[in-house]
Amino acid sequence: MTIEVSVVRVFTDDDGEHGNPLGIAPADAVPDDADRQALAKHLGFSETVFVTDPADGTAAVRIFTPATELPFAGHPTVGAAWWLREQGHDIAALDTPAGRVDTRVRHGATWVRARPEWAPEFALHPMLHVDDVVHAHPRDYPSGPNYLWAWEDEFEGRIRSRMFAPDLGITEDEATGAAAVRITAHLRRSLLIRQGHGSHIRTVFGDDGWVEVGGLVRPERTIRV
Structure with missing residues (x-):
C-alpha cells in the first residue's frame, strides 16, 4: 500500500x-x-x-x-x-x-497550548553571546537533548538558540517547539526565538503555568x- x-x-x-x-x-x-x-x-x-x-x-x-x-x-x-x-x-x-x-x-x-512538563527535559545552556550559540558544534554535546541560547535583546524578549538531541536521533533540530515551551517557563516571560538557520518561534507565558507556542x-x- x-x-x-x-x-x-x-x-x-x-x-x-x-x-x-x-x-x-x-x-x-x-x-x-x-x-x-x-x-x-x-x-x-x-x-x-x-x-x-x-x-x-x-x-x-x-x-x-x-x-x-x-x-x-x-x-x-x-x-x-x-x-x-x-x-x-x-x-x-x-x-x-x-x-x-x-x-x-x-x-x-x-498556536498550540501546552504544559512545560509535557516537553522533554532539556539541558539548558545559557551563553554569554549570540556568537557562542552560532559557533557551537553538536559533537561537543554527545548526550542530550541540549538547548543552547543567548539573548539577542533581553528587553524585547528575543533570544538566539540551537538544539542538539543525539539521544533522539536528531543531530541538530532546526526549530524546537517543546524546547521553546521549556525556556519560556524557565524565564517566565513571552519570547521571540530565532533558532537554527533562521526559524522563528513565538511563545506566550501564562501565569497559570501554561505556555502557548x-x-x-x-x-x-x-x-x-
Whole structure:
C-alpha cells in the first residue's frame, strides 16, 4: 500500500524561509507502532506525526522521532493543526499522549497550548553571546537533548538558540517547539526565538503555568512511500 506523507515546514520566518520539516501521515494508513517508528526513521525528519480523522473538533496525534515516540512536541502539533485546517477541518484541539493541546490561529500564525512538563527535559545552556550559540558544534554535546541560547535583546524578549538531541536521533533540530515551551517557563516571560538557520518561534507565558507556542507554517511537498 502506498502511503502519502505531506511535508510542511513549521516555524518559518516572515518570508516563508527556513522552518523545521515535518512529515504528516494518516494514522489509519500506518496503524502499527513498529511500522510508524520504521517510517519515521526512513523519512529522517526530526519528527513525523500520525494524525487521525478529526471528530467534534479534536484529532488524535502520535509523534515519532527517528529513534523514539514523544508524548508531546511543539512543531509537530503546530504543523498538524495547520495541516488539518488546510484540509478543511475546524480544529480546536489535538489529543496527544501527554494531554489535550488546544490550538488557535492568530494573525496567520498557528498556536498550540501546552504544559512545560509535557516537553522533554532539556539541558539548558545559557551563553554569554549570540556568537557562542552560532559557533557551537553538536559533537561537543554527545548526550542530550541540549538547548543552547543567548539573548539577542533581553528587553524585547528575543533570544538566539540551537538544539542538539543525539539521544533522539536528531543531530541538530532546526526549530524546537517543546524546547521553546521549556525556556519560556524557565524565564517566565513571552519570547521571540530565532533558532537554527533562521526559524522563528513565538511563545506566550501564562501565569497559570501554561505556555502557548506558535509560528508560521508552509507546505513543501508530498512523499509517497
